[in-house]
């Protein structure tokens with residue numbers, strides 16, 4: 001028999017356990033249908049990281065997930081606060097401008113490729129660029145209003161129960177989602193952002209601490225979660241950042257959260273489609289191996305500290321403004337992947353990786369989170385006299 005472990009979040013989302021797979025946008029590789037469905041089937045909520053998928057790829061991902069589960073699922077999209085008007089700024093044009101205005105940066109990428117023995121392999125598309133891509137810095141799309149609008153339209157027209165808004169302002173999506181009976185979540189890295197998300201009409205706040213993998217802010221989970229819980233009460237809050245076992249889940253509940261939003265722990269699942277090298281870094285790395293830099297995307301992002309990051313630190317260059325840094329490094333990522341040098345690629349994950357030692361089926365990870373949380377809560381009860 002499955003253990004009982006419920007909070008009010010379970011009723012709100014129609015799920016068995018208050019555990020949500022974080023939507024991770026990595027061209028569909030971090031949250032493939034098999035992983036999303038496995039988490040939902042195990043009683044949690046699986047969320048597709050849709051930000052790096054073109055609209056029809058997103059539709060396909062949703063439908064393939066639906067073939068594997070009839071339980072609630074969600075889609076996460078990154079909604080930029082200020083969407084640039086359809087600027088005709090293609091990758092080629094950005095590259096040309098980098099060569100012209102930032103020759104040192106262009107030389108940095110050329111040199112590091114030469115040093116590691118591989119040549120250029122630029123990203124093979126001309127999508128208009130902006131700041132709406134997934135955390136691994138290698139996504140092609142979701143880059144203008146039309147693309148984003150289409151991603152939202154696809155999500156609204158498919159069988160999806162939850163919409164999660166990564167960065168940005170979800171106020172234009174909330175009415176659409178609510179009209180369709182969907183639950184809206186909004187990510188926040190500070191109490192102020194959480195209040196903004198609440199004003200934008202979301203139903204649940206995801207409070208994401210500094211420890212988290214991917215794009216993240218500067219406030220650690222321990223101080224962040226109670227502050228967000230107080231700021232938006234009585235709205236339910238999901239705790240995110242550094243939660244990789246049941247003790248983390250129990251801790252999050254003690255801080256006032258109604259559930260958890262877990263990324264890195266599920267990157268270390270058999271169903272996850274990220275490269276094996278990325279999984280190896282998570283299984284073998286220590287917490288301090290995952291650090292925050294702006295090098296890959298131009299925004300603060302926690303990823304495995306590799307030789308490319310070390311070279312960037314040594315070079316002492318400033319981060320280029322949007323979208324230049326990302327376009328520069330997209331081409332580097334593309335070249336590293338083509339040369340099968342995935343240890344140099346942008347590989348985001350959180351500090352929680354230090355507590356992960358194996359790649360396991362998602363259902364086993366879910367089971368440990370649930371039984372571990374129950375054991376930790378019982379343990380606290382047993383050892384505290386009140």
Ligand SMILES: Cc1cc2nc3c(=O)[nH]c(=O)nc-3n(C[C@H](O)[C@H](O)[C@H](O)COP(=O)(O)O)c2cc1C
Pocket residue numbers: 022023024025026030049050051076077078133134135136165166167187208211212213214215240241242243261262263264265348349350351352
């Ligand atoms: C590979 C990767 C990609 C991510 N992509 C997104 C994204 O597209 N949208 C988003 O809202 N959050 C994204 N995140 C952040 C997660 O949603 C989540 O907040 C974070 O993984 C939680 O911390 P943890 O990794 O310590 O569990 C990403 C995180 C990782 C590790």
